[in-house]
Amino acid sequence: MTEDEHKEGIKGMANPSRYGIERVAYWLMRLSGLGLLAYFVAHIYETSNILRGQVGWNEFLELTQTTEGHIFLAIVIAMCVFHTVNGIRVMLGHGGVGVGKPARPDYPYDPASQNYRHKIGIYSAIVLAAIAMMYGLAVMFGE
């Protein structure tokens, strides 16, 4: 990045702190997407161990039967739920659903596209991801 372009770059793109919950959702969407991509690659590698037979398969699965493995899987569950729920919200928005109708704006300008429906969608995605993660942890660490 050169000073000439004066672009914010990835650091600016990823900064979730300045523009409200929508930007937090944008950041979590990318983070969970990249996380799930990494998990997908790891999952392909994991399942390829079936070629080593039942013993090899069981040996590899033992990696996930540790505390760290359980936490990792719980995070994967949270990422999956958030990415799905928020993805549906974003896709609906991309189709023009829930973004409001054009109208003459009155001061103070509250953008109709950032309305309560989308905010509820974002908070729902976060809450559902947290619930799913806790349920997953309860199952994996439970008696």
Place this chain on the structure above:
Amino acid sequence: MAQVSHIANEQTSTPISSSKSITLRIARYNPEHDDSSKFMEFTIPYERWTTVLEAILEVKKHLDHSVAVRYSCRQATCGSCGMMINGKPRLACFTKISELNSDVITVEPMNNFPIIRDLAVKFERLFDTHHKIKPYLIRDDADLVSDEREFLQSPEEVEQYIQFANCIKCGLCNSACPTMATDSSFVGPQALAQAYRYVADSRDKGKDSRLKIIDESHGIWRCHFAGSCSQVCPKGVDPAMGIQLLRGYLLGFRG
């Protein structure tokens, strides 16, 4: 090295007189001989109604006339004085110091725009992308003949686009956009919102050509609906809504 200055007593001018004061940090950068930007600090008195632009002009008048800043109308109409104020893109003439609730105000040039000097940035790319989407009515019978009147519209048809006609080309939306932060070729929320403004205009017949322009790899599909553009728009244009509605045309949801 930061420089702290105070308002000088001058017989020939009338500086702002107030018991309240803030520290104004101004980013200084001249691409011709500076490697990076530095901040200079000034102590500026202010009143409840003092705007950030007035504070900067106070610096120019009494402390350092070399500060480069672009401004014109001082009433949020021309879109010249866009800058980063305490980390967010805002119009300096439209932002009061008192509403920032901070003793220190940092002003920097807008992000995602090349810097001319200090707070002034180049608008060439914004104007290029704005022109790219053909921001004018397109129709075969554009030349009015003597016995015809103007192209008529119903009030309902005007409501479809009038919000987006409020754009003052200040560039704050492009500065806040996370895609603009990384993609040098992205057409940007300003131009996309203007594309919607003309596509939604019942008098316009250039929908297909405009949709073709924005339906490319660095076009409308690079928008990920973060909504920051709409949050910083000083005129309530809501570019994020325009972009999503524009997608409706491309996806076949709208006629």
